[in-house]
Amino acid sequence: MNLLKLILAFALLTLIVIGGVGYWFYSSLTKPRAHARSDDYVTIERGSAPSQVVAKLVAEGILADSPATMLYLRTLGSADKIQAGNYQFPTPISTLDVLKELEKGSIQTTRITIPEGFTRFDIAKRIAEIFPGTPARSEKEILLLMSDTALVKDIAPEARNLEGYLYPSTYDFPPDATPEQVVTRMVEQFKKIWKPEWAERARELGRTPHEIITIASLIETESPVDDERPIVSSVIYNRIARSIPLGIDQTVVYVAKMQDRWDGTIHKSDIEADSPYNTRKYGGIPPGPISSVSAGAIEAALNPAQTNYIFYVLDVGKNDGSHHFYASAAEFERGKAVYQRWLAEQRILKRQAEQANR
Structure with missing residues (x-):
C-alpha cells in the first residue's frame, strides 16, 4: 500500500512538473512583449544561425531572454525557414508572432505619420519630403493632386478639395510609393x-x-482633449444659433496658409484678411474644412453637448490644451485677462531664453 501511495505521489508530482513546464513554455511563446524598436528596422543577415537571430532580437529588446524560444525552434518550430531581411516588429508582440514574421520574410516599407489637425498644406509638405516620386514632385504639385475630389463625391459632392478627407494616421508604404498612392x-x-x-x-x-x-x-x-470636444462643439453651434461670429483663430491661420504667407505668427493683417474662411470677419462656418479630422472630432461635431456656453479660454493652469468655458461675456473677460497675463509672461520668458542663447 505504501508503495502504491509512493507511486501515485510520484505520478502526481510528475504531472505537476509537466504542467508547470508546459505552462511556462506556452506563456513564454504567446505572451505579448512590449519593446521600443517598433519604428526601427532590424536587419537579419543572410546565413545567420537561428541562435544568432534569437540572440540579436534579445539584444534589441524584442524577444525575452528565454530558453523557450530555442527549445521551440529545435522541437516544434521551423528554424530552417527563418529568412534574412529588414524587419519592423510592432509592439507589443509575442515570440510566436516574431517567429512567424521571420518565416514569412520581410517587405521593407517607409512610414509616414499625419497628425490630427494637419492641413493639406502640411500634408503636401510631408509627402514631398518622404514620397516625392520620380521625378520629384513639389509641394505645389502635390497640392494640385488634392484638388481632385472624385474620391469623395459620394460623401461630399460640394467639396472643393480633399481638405478634411485625408485621414490622420500612420501609414506604411513601399519606399518607391508615389504621391498619388499616398493621397x-x-x-x-x-x-x-x-x-x-x-x-x-x-x-x-x-x-x-x-x-x-x-x-x-x-x-x-x-x-486636443477628447472629453471636452463635445463642449467645444456646443459653443460652435450656440454661436451660430445666436448669429455670433465663431472667431476661431485657426481659420485665420488657414487663410494665411492658403495665401502662402503664414510665418508662424498671427498678424493684424491676418485677422483682417478678406476670406470666407476667416471666422473673425464672417459669420457661420467656413466654406470647407480647415484641417484633417479624426473620428473623435466627427463624433463631437455630430453630437454637441447641451450647454449655454458661448465662450472659452485656454486653461493655462492645466497646460494640457483644455479650456475654461463661459456663458456670459463678463465671465469670459475675467478668464481672458488671466490668459493674457500668462501669455505676456510666456513672451517675456521666450525673449529671455533667446537672449541667453545668443
Whole structure:
C-alpha cells in the first residue's frame, strides 16, 4: 500500500512538473512583449544561425531572454525557414508572432505619420519630403493632386478639395510609393472610418456631411482633449444659433496658409484678411474644412453637448490644451485677462531664453 501511495505521489508530482513546464513554455511563446524598436528596422543577415537571430532580437529588446524560444525552434518550430531581411516588429508582440514574421520574410516599407489637425498644406509638405516620386514632385504639385475630389463625391459632392478627407494616421508604404498612392490611401482610410449613420445624423442636424467635416475640423484644431470636444462643439453651434461670429483663430491661420504667407505668427493683417474662411470677419462656418479630422472630432461635431456656453479660454493652469468655458461675456473677460497675463509672461520668458542663447 505504501508503495502504491509512493507511486501515485510520484505520478502526481510528475504531472505537476509537466504542467508547470508546459505552462511556462506556452506563456513564454504567446505572451505579448512590449519593446521600443517598433519604428526601427532590424536587419537579419543572410546565413545567420537561428541562435544568432534569437540572440540579436534579445539584444534589441524584442524577444525575452528565454530558453523557450530555442527549445521551440529545435522541437516544434521551423528554424530552417527563418529568412534574412529588414524587419519592423510592432509592439507589443509575442515570440510566436516574431517567429512567424521571420518565416514569412520581410517587405521593407517607409512610414509616414499625419497628425490630427494637419492641413493639406502640411500634408503636401510631408509627402514631398518622404514620397516625392520620380521625378520629384513639389509641394505645389502635390497640392494640385488634392484638388481632385472624385474620391469623395459620394460623401461630399460640394467639396472643393480633399481638405478634411485625408485621414490622420500612420501609414506604411513601399519606399518607391508615389504621391498619388499616398493621397489615395489617406482618402480611402477616411472612407473606411466614415459611417453611413453619420450622414443620417448630419441630416437630423440640418447639415450636410461636408458641413459636419468642416465643423469637425474646427473642433480638431481648437482642442486636443477628447472629453471636452463635445463642449467645444456646443459653443460652435450656440454661436451660430445666436448669429455670433465663431472667431476661431485657426481659420485665420488657414487663410494665411492658403495665401502662402503664414510665418508662424498671427498678424493684424491676418485677422483682417478678406476670406470666407476667416471666422473673425464672417459669420457661420467656413466654406470647407480647415484641417484633417479624426473620428473623435466627427463624433463631437455630430453630437454637441447641451450647454449655454458661448465662450472659452485656454486653461493655462492645466497646460494640457483644455479650456475654461463661459456663458456670459463678463465671465469670459475675467478668464481672458488671466490668459493674457500668462501669455505676456510666456513672451517675456521666450525673449529671455533667446537672449541667453545668443
